[in-house]
Structures are given as C-alpha cells and as structure tokens.
C-alpha cells in the first residue's frame with residue numbers, strides 16, 4: 154500500500170522524543186521484572202506425568218506450520234534448568250519474575266479430578282527458589298497451552314470451559330497462593346481467541362473466521378470472572394494477594410484529526426482489547442457498544458439469524474464487571490488507524506471486515522526481526538493514556554515489553570528500544586498514571602510460537618544447539634541491569650565488560 158507522505162504529517166505528531174532526562178527516577182516501590190511463559194521455556198513436554206497440550210499437538214502433528222519446524226519439546230529446558238534461570242534473575246537484580254503455569258502439567262487431562270503431584274512439585278521448587286532470593290513471583294494461569302483433551306471438547310468455544318478453568322484456578326491458588334501474591338488469569342485474550350479460533354496463527358488454528366473469536370471472547374470473560382471470584386472469596390482474605398488480567402494493547406493513533414479517524418482508532422481499540430477488557434474494567438460492563446452494534450448489523454446483512462457476537466445476560470455483566478485488581482499490559486508497537494486505509498479482503502465474515510478500518514506503520518520506524526514489530530515513538534505513553542481514559546486510575550503493570558533480533562549478543566536495537574520504552578513509561582509516571590511495574594519480555598530467548606527459534610526476544614541468548622541450553626547475557630542485559638540498579642536511564646552508559654556477576658543483596 155502506498156501512503157502519501159502528506160498523511161504522515163497527521164494531527165497527532167509523533168516525535169522521537171528521547172530527550173535525555175537523566176535526572177528522572179522511577180519511583181520507590183516501582184517493580185522491575187522479566188517475563189516468560191511455560192510452553193516457550195519449560196520443555197519436558199511429556200515428563201513426570203505432564204499431559205499433552207495444544208502446542209504439543211500442533212507442533213507434533215503439523216510441524217510445517219512452524220517457521221523452522223521446531224517445537225517446545227525441549228525449548229530452554231527450564232524444567233531442569235530453573236536454578237540457572239533464577240541465578241540470571243539475581244544477576245539482573247530484578248524485583249519480580251512473571252512466569253506461567255502449564256495447565257496440563259498439573260492437571261494432565263485438564264480436569265481437576267487428577268492432580269499430577271510431580272507437576273505441582275516442579276512449580277513448588279521454582280517458586281521456593283524465587284522467593285528465597287526475595288524475588289516476587291507473578292503467575293499467569295493461562296499462557297496459551299490448553300490441555301489437548303479440553304480442546305477435543307471444544308476448548309474455549311465450549312461454555313463449560315469457564316468451570317474447567319475455575320477448577321484449575323482453584324488448584325493453583327490452593328497450592329501456590331501461600332507464596333504467590335500476584336495472579337493473572339489470562340495472557341492476551343485477542344491472541345487466544347482471534348489468532349487461535351478465528352484465524353490460523355496460533356494453536357488450535359481453528360480458522361472459524363468472524364465466528365470463533367466472538368464465542369471465545371465471551372467464554373474467556375466468564376472464565377476469568379469465575380476464577381477471580383474464587384480468589385476474591387476463598388483465598389484473598391487469608392492469602393492477601395491480587396488477581397488481574399493481561400491483554401495486548403497496541404497504540405492506535407488516528408491518522409488525521411478528523412472525527413472519522415478518531416472513530417476509526419476507537420473501533421480498533423474496541424476490537425483489539427476493549428472486547429476483552431470492557432466487560433471487566435469499564436463502568437457499565439459488557440462488550441464495547443459500537444463494536445457490538447456493528448457486528449449485529451453486519452451479521453443481519455450477511456443472513457445470520459442472530460449476531461455472531463452473543464451478548465452477556467445482565468446477570469453475567471454484573472458478575473464480570475469489577476473483577477480485576479490490576480490491568481496487565483503487554484505492549485510492543487502501534488500504528489495509525491483510518492477507514493481510508495482499509496482494503497476489503499477475504500475471508501468474510503471476519504472481525505476486520507466487521508470494522509473496516511485499515512492500519513499503517515511508517516517505513517522509517519525501526520523494524521525488529523519479527524515482521525509485526527516496529528518501534529513506534531512514545532507508544533507506551535499513548536497506550537497508558539488510552540487505558541486511563543477508558544478505565545480511570547486502575548493499577549497498571551506492563552507485563553510484557555520487548556524487541557526481537559536474530560542471534561548475537563550485540564543487540565543495539567533492543568537496547569535502543571528498551572531505553573525509549575522506559576522513557577515513555579517515565580512520561581506516563583510524570584503525569585500521575587497509576588503504573589506500578591514493568592516486565593521485560595523476555596528473560597531469555599525462547600520458542601517464539603509460529604516463528605519457532607528464528608526470532609529472539611531474550612536479554613540472555615540461549616544456545617538451542619547445545620544440549621546444556623547455555624544462556625549468555627546480551628548487551629541489553631547489562632543495560633537493563635544498570636537501569637534497575639540506578640532507577641534512572643543513562644543513555645550513555647556502556648558496560649565495561651560482558652562478565653555478569655550477582656550484586657550484593659541479590
């Protein structure tokens with residue numbers, strides 16, 4: 154698509170405002186961490202009673218779907234190497250580590266009648282090792298690795314999954330909540346539902362375009378709310394933790410200052426995250442109104458006897474509303490939005506066809522190794538402002554933010570990305586936005602879903618050819634360490650050597 158240069162001079166001027174403001178400090182109590190996810194790092198896919206999950210199934214039955222025909226069978230082998238992982242956390246000096254639990258490792262067939270004690274023991278060892286060094290664990294219950302047996306029964310399209318998930322959540326709270334005070338039910342609803350059920354870019358690749366995402370989104374909200382209420386009623390009073398929800402939020406900026414483009418950006422926000430978070434965090438609850446009405450109208454015009462997006466009952470709306478102690482943001486990039494950028498494309502129906510909005514990211518934004526990832530100026534600030542505008546002063550954690558490269562430890566692109574991102578976070582903090590923490594994605598290279606091992610997101614490089622899966626700190630690891638240590642961003646800082654040690658007190 155060719156974009157006239159003129160359009161770049163949009164009303165919303167984005168600048169590379171990496172003004173070096175070295176005096177600005179992250180506030181006391183601000184949490185710095187790193188993130189990972191079970192399937193991407195653990196390996197040991199069939200050890201000690203673990204059940205098969207949808208990524209085991211996809212990579213084993215359809216290896217061609219993965220860029221390098223790889224799998225997470227071994228990945229970083231964190232199932233055996235978790236002590237080294239914790240040592241890296243101490244080297245970096247992080248306050249908190251976000252990781253996820255593999256549902257099928259503790260409930261092999263997905264249902265809670267059969268708890269796999271060996272799987273529970275693994276997470277107990279990991280959590281004990283983390284808290285031993287005063288690192289705060291943050292646990293995601295579901296980061297995309299559904300037990301295959303539940304997928305066989307429809308997965309997130311079967312309304313009964315709200316109960317199955319709630320039963321699983323209870324086991325997690327019960328076994329780990331004495332030491333874990335931060336729980337996240339879901340990682341990235343749109344990637345679970347759109348990419349997995351509407352399209353083919355995540356397991357289970359159902360390809361039910363225009364239908365799968367909306368059914369899944371509703372079931373996910375109900376599952377989240379059930380788990381939240383269980384935590385809130387039965388565990389929070391004694392365990393004293395919090396339970397939130399993580400969603401991918403990109404910064405969508407109107408292409409021009411026209412009302413049409415403002416509406417376009419609003420619709421993209423509604424589809425990409427409001428669909429998942431409005432039911433939980435908005436004042437009135439329920440799905441975003443404009444999107445809901447559009448899908449109903451399109452469905453009718455397409456001959457569907459009822460809308461492809463089924464509404465909640467009033468009772469369900471009330472049950473879901475308010476079930477988030479914090480808002481977790483996974484943020485990577487953004488784009489301009491406008492109806493004028495839209496080109497109709499099959500398949501129809503689809504969520505894209507429902508809203509008819511196009512997006513555009515300028516060529517001069519730096520490009521990561523991942524095709525979908527460009528560095529947008531000020532994007533964290535824009536995203537946090539959007540969330541505040543939508544939901545008020547809800548506590549926010551950036552639960553993922555990162556940059557992909559190819560192999561190699563000189564990762565200047567990642568260094569530049571992190572510095573700019575954290576400046577943008579400081580801009581938001583300066584304005585009183587309730588941002589409480591920041592987790593870099595990722596602690597180390599790992600299995601990057603459909604891209605296999607071809608794209609690297611790690612502060613530490615992992616040698617996937619080496620049976621030991623040796624981890625080596627990249628330049629960015631030293632830069633991030635210095636930022637956490639000084640609580641400031643020094644744009645001129647260069648590590649003296651690439652020898653990593655553990656500082657006193659970690």
Ligand SMILES: *[C@@H]1O[C@H](CO)[C@@H](O)[C@H](O)[C@H]1NC(C)=O
Nearest residue numbers: 353358360361362499500501
């Ligand atoms: C997904 O469905 C579309 C039709 O809606 C079809 O053209 C496409 O080949 C399917 N993709 C896969 C990977 O099955």
